[in-house]
Amino acid sequence: MGSERTEMRKRQMSTTQENPGTAQTQHSTGNRGSNACCFCWCCCCSCSCLTVRNQEEERARRTSHELQAEGIPNCEESPAPTLEEVNAWAQSFDKLMLTPAGRNAFREFLRTEFSEENMLFWIACEELKQESNKSVIEEKARLIYEDYISILSPKEVSLDSRVREVINRNMLEPSQHTFDDAQLQIYTLMHRDSYPRFMNSAIYKDLLRSLSEKSTEA
Numbered sequence: 001m002g003s004e005r006t007e008m009r010k011r012q013m014s015t016t017q018e019n020p021g022t023a024q025t026q027h028s029t030g031n032r033g034s035n036a037c038c039f040c041w042c043c044c045c046s047c048s049c050l051t052v053r054n055q056e057e058e059r060a061r062r063t064s065h066e067l068q069a070e071g072i073p074n075c076e077e078s079p080a081p082t083l084e085e086v087n088a089w090a091q092s093f094d095k096l097m098l099t100p101a102g103r104n105a106f107r108e109f110l111r112t113e114f115s116e117e118n119m120l121f122w123i124a125c126e127e128l129k130q131e132s133n134k135s136v137i138e139e140k141a142r143l144i145y146e147d148y149i150s151i152l153s154p155k156e157v158s159l160d161s162r163v164r165e166v167i168n169r170n171m172l173e174p175s176q177h178t179f180d181d182a183q184l185q186i187y188t189l190m191h192r193d194s195y196p197r198f199m200n201s202a203i204y205k206d207l208l209r210s211l212s213e214k215s216t217e218a
Contacts (some may be wrong), residue, residue: 078098083211093191117155121148125183141174
């Protein structure tokens with residue numbers, strides 16, 4: 001019995017010695033297969049991560065662009081101002097705000113002072129007054145509130161507590177005149193605070209000088 005076991009052990013050892021390449025090949029193949037699987041998994045994971053990251057970055061860029069486009073409406077359409085018009089702007093704030101060209105120039109100045117939202121709010125209120133459809137009025141009033149009245153908005157305008165209370169009551173049943181008190185307060189703020197600086201700004205002086213030179217050449 002012992003001799004049979006010894007003989008079997010010798011045969012196994014002989015077979016292993018005769019075919020070392022086979023065992024080594026199988027071991028190597030097993031390792032390579034394991035490594036290949038690991039490598040492929042890592043590559044797939046990396047590719048997936050990169051794809052997701054690129055999609056998120058693209059979505060963020062697109063969202064940022066859309067918000068920027070929505071947050072800064074285009075200027076009002078208007079013909080180029082005449083020298084007489086620009087001179088009239090210096091006579092009163094009312095005359096400046098009377099024409100689209102005047103509002104556009106003033107709005108450009110407000111943008112340099114990071115207070116463009118005052119003009120945007122005033123224009124939105126003027127547009128609301130032109131509406132007659134009840135559902136449109138309600139929707140526009142809601143948007144104006146969210147954009148310029150809400151304390152969560154980055155474009156919130158500066159209003160006192162009394163006016164805010166009036167607006168909150170008016171929003172229970174919105175109308176064309178929901179923001180009249182607020183519009184008047186912002187108009188007064190622009191008149192007293194921003195308008196004098198605009199008249200002394202490079203924007204106004206450069207425009208006036210340019211039109212004066214063209215008038216002289218003509």
